[in-house]
Amino acid sequence: MPHTYEYPRAALTVDCVVFGFDGGELQVLLIRRGLAPFKDKWALPGGFVRVEETLDDAARRELEEETGLHEVFLEQLYTFGTVKRDPRERVVSVAYFALVKPGAVTAATDAAEAKWFSVSDLPSLAFDHVDILATALTRLRGKLTYQPIGFELLPPKFTLTQLQRLYEAVLGEPLDKRNFRKKALSFDLLIPLKETHRDGAHRPAQLYRFDPARYQRLKRSGFLFEL
Amino acid sequence: MPHTYEYPRAALTVDCVVFGFDGGELQVLLIRRGLAPFKDKWALPGGFVRVEETLDDAARRELEEETGLHEVFLEQLYTFGTVKRDPRERVVSVAYFALVKPGAVTAATDAAEAKWFSVSDLPSLAFDHVDILATALTRLRGKLTYQPIGFELLPPKFTLTQLQRLYEAVLGEPLDKRNFRKKALSFDLLIPLKETHRDGAHRPAQLYRFDPARYQRLKRSGFLFEL
DNA sequence: CTATTAAAGTGTAGAATTCACACGAAGGCA
DNA sequence: TGCCTTCGTGTGAATTCTACACTTTAATAG
Numbered sequence: 001m002p003h004t005y006e007y008p009r010a011a012l013t014v015d016c017v018v019f020g021f022d023g024g025e026l027q028v029l030l031i032r033r034g035l036a037p038f039k040d041k042w043a044l045p046g047g048f049v050r051v052e053e054t055l056d057d058a059a060r061r062e063l064e065e066e067t068g069l070h071e072v073f074l075e076q077l078y079t080f081g082t083v084k085r086d087p088r089e090r091v092v093s094v095a096y097f098a099l100v101k102p103g104a105v106t107a108a109t110d111a112a113e114a115k116w117f118s119v120s121d122l123p124s125l126a127f128d129h130v131d132i133l134a135t136a137l138t139r140l141r142g143k144l145t146y147q148p149i150g151f152e153l154l155p156p157k158f159t160l161t162q163l164q165r166l167y168e169a170v171l172g173e174p175l176d177k178r179n180f181r182k183k184a185l186s187f188d189l190l191i192p193l194k195e196t197h198r199d200g201a202h203r204p205a206q207l208y209r210f211d212p213a214r215y216q217r218l219k220r221s222g223f224l225f226e227l
Numbered sequence: 228m229p230h231t232y233e234y235p236r237a238a239l240t241v242d243c244v245v246f247g248f249d250g251g252e253l254q255v256l257l258i259r260r261g262l263a264p265f266k267d268k269w270a271l272p273g274g275f276v277r278v279e280e281t282l283d284d285a286a287r288r289e290l291e292e293e294t295g296l297h298e299v300f301l302e303q304l305y306t307f308g309t310v311k312r313d314p315r316e317r318v319v320s321v322a323y324f325a326l327v328k329p330g331a332v333t334a335a336t337d338a339a340e341a342k343w344f345s346v347s348d349l350p351s352l353a354f355d356h357v358d359i360l361a362t363a364l365t366r367l368r369g370k371l372t373y374q375p376i377g378f379e380l381l382p383p384k385f386t387l388t389q390l391q392r393l394y395e396a397v398l399g400e401p402l403d404k405r406n407f408r409k410k411a412l413s414f415d416l417l418i419p420l421k422e423t424h425r426d427g428a429h430r431p432a433q434l435y436r437f438d439p440a441r442y443q444r445l446k447r448s449g450f451l452f453e454l
Numbered sequence: 455c456t457a458t459t460a461a462a463g464t465g466t467a468g469a470a471t472t473c474a475c476a477c478g479a480a481g482g483c484a
Numbered sequence: 485t486g487c488c489t490t491c492g493t494g495t496g497a498a499t500t501c502t503a504c505a506c507t508t509t510a511a512t513a514g
Contacts (some may be wrong), residue, residue: 004231008278010239011232012319045492051235051317055308079306079321081282090278092239092321094306161462178464196510202460203509368510388491406473428482429489 005197010081010090013048014059015129017077017136018067020105021153023162025118026169028133029105030125031066032113037087038126044133045114046093059096061173068116073192078135081185085128093127098135099152144170148189148225159197159205160184167227183227189215237308237317241286242356244324244363245294246306247332248380250389252345253396255360256332257352258293259340265353271360272341273320276345286323294341300326305362310335312355313356320354323365326379333351371397375416375452378437386410386424386432394454416442 002117018029030042045066049058052224055076063069077095085091105114117123119137146152150166151158183189191211196204245256257269272293278287282303290296301323308319332341344350346364349357371377377393378385391407412418418438423431 002231002233003235004229005236006229007275008230009232010276010278011238012237012239043487048234049237049308049319051237052310054310055306055319076305078303079282081276081321083279083281092276092282094308094319114497120234159462165471177462178504181463198510200460201511203462203511205462311457386491393494403474404491405475408492409494425481427489428484430482430491432491 008090010092011086012049013046013091013093014049014055014062015044015080015093015095015132016059016063016074017044017133018063018069018072018105019097019099019136019140019153020102020116021166021169022102022116023165024169025120027121027155028122029067029100029114029116030123032115033126034112041126042115042117042123043126044095044129049094049192051134055094056096059094059098063098067105068104069098069100072104073149077132077139078130080132081190093132095135096141099140099149101153101201102155141170144227146226148187149213149223150212157193157195157197157207157209159207160190161205163208180227187218187225191226229230235317238313238320239276240273240318240320241276241282241289242271242307242320242322242359243286243290243301243423244271244322244360245290245296245299246324246326246367246391247329247343248381248393248396249329249343250392251396252347254343255346255349256294256341256343257325257350259342260353261339268353269342269344269350270353270354271290271322276321277441282321283323286321286325290325293339294332296325296332299331300376304359304366307355307359308339309355320359322359324366326367326376329382347359373453375414375437375442384420384422384424384434384436386418386434388432390435407454414445414452416445417454 004176016161017216019031022026028145029045033041033043045063047058047062049055053061056074059074060070063074065070074096075098076105077097079092079094081092083090085093119133122133125133144167150163150170153166154162160181164175164177165185167180189211190208193207193209195207197207198204231247247254247256256272258272260266260268260270266433272290273286274289274293276282280288283301286301287297290299290301291301302325304322304324310317312318312320332343349360352360373395377390377397380393381389387408390411391402391404394407395402416438417435420434420436422434424434425431
């Protein structure tokens with residue numbers, strides 16, 4: 001049924017930049033559009049915000065519908081509102097960025113084609129999604145160094161080398177192993193497990209897990225994470 | 228004339244958190260609402276986004292219309308989209324924060340009542356504007372220490388003591404004078420003028436101005452401002 | 455079972471930065 | 485001329501940052 005308003009209104013959408021990490025390069029999850037405009041082009045998962053749902057809810061719902069992901073780290077990024085960003089009509093899009101752990105998506109993907117791309121090797125994207133992605137990348141780089149969110153991109157149990165690879169991939173520069181480990185452990189946010197990670201003909205690595213409870217406590221007592 | 232859509236749509240607004248500095252305390256510019264809802268309550272300046280204008284344009288326009296301000300520092304903050312934030316209907320608001328130099332507003336204010344309030348002594352606000360303001364404050368505090376935006380709150384010519392007072396007011400803690408001055412000057416972003424600031428029975432203070440051109444250059448060559 | 459291989463794990467010294475701290479200089483005013 | 489008030493300045497100790505190389509451990513191949 002139709003809805004009428006005194007003045008014309010922009011349509012409201014959400015778009016999600018979903019980051020993942022395969023151990024080597026930073027990845028982004030894209031879906032192939034099934035409908036015009038930009039049919040068959042790759043795009044960020046997203047869609048229209050319903051009138052009775054929060055923006056966050058909309059982002060979570062679209063993410064689940066289009067990629068099967070749920071319970072991921074999700075944060076509002078920026079709102080894109082240039083007039084012609086959608087060729088059909090005025091569409092304002094609230095962009096989110098999400099961080100997902102390895103393996104979270106593969107099982108879930110259904111009908112719609114969803115695929116991981118390395119951020120260094122992207123296809124051309126629909127709408128202004130390159131801009132959104134660039135904004136998200138900048139934000140991720142900035143955030144990584146002063147908030148412990150890297151763990152959202154790693155499995156629950158991980159080695160310090162994995163963590164370092166992640167930082168190197170996102171920041172795009174090599175880091176010193178000893179300094180990195182010293183710093184990473186200095187916050188008391190990583191709990192060593194009684195397990196090790198065996199992987200080939202060499203010494204196995206200590207596994208750690210991130211301690212979110214401790215992080216909450218530290219955060220409250222005015223604390224600085226900086227790596 | 229009415230406009231009809233297949234699905235119901237949220238209305239889109241912008242709201243601006245305008246910060247100022249009177250030399251002592253951080254201030255926020257509020258306007259008194261002339262219409263329901265929240266008639267006669269204080270609120271952030273803002274209004275509806277037109278369908279043919281950018282979000283930034285809408286924020287600038289509303290700012291000018293309601294407070295007379297123009298050519299101010301303006302940056303998108305966050306988009307507020309809970310379902311019941313406006314009692315009338317679904318309204319999603321893109322919040323901005325603005326920094327204005329002393330004296331910019333007093334001359335311009337017209338019919339609508341606009342008034343500066345200290346952030347430490349605010350009236351109760353319409354809608355969810357307290358939340359928006361809190362978000363803006365957090366952002367300002369965070370930003371001030373790693374981007375040279377404090378100058379936007381000072382007159383074009385200012386003394387180092389004024390700059391320090393500003394930082395103290397925003398961060399809410401006293402700073403060491405010698406360390407502050409050393410750091411502030413170390414970036415080569417402040418140009419000493421051939422003038423001094425006379426103000427009472429004591430030694431006059433050196434005036435400086437901020438060098439935006441130099442800042443742009445430094446920013447490009449990957450540079451870190453941190454105070 | 456021994457040697458080889460590959461990544462894990464560990465310490466230190468010099469440089470740079472941060473932090474705490476106190477007094478003479480300059481101008482206005484009585 | 486003296487007093488008052490803010491301006492403006494330097495140093496040493498503590499901390500943090502940075503650069504840098506070898507031993508340990510388990511798996512595998514011979």
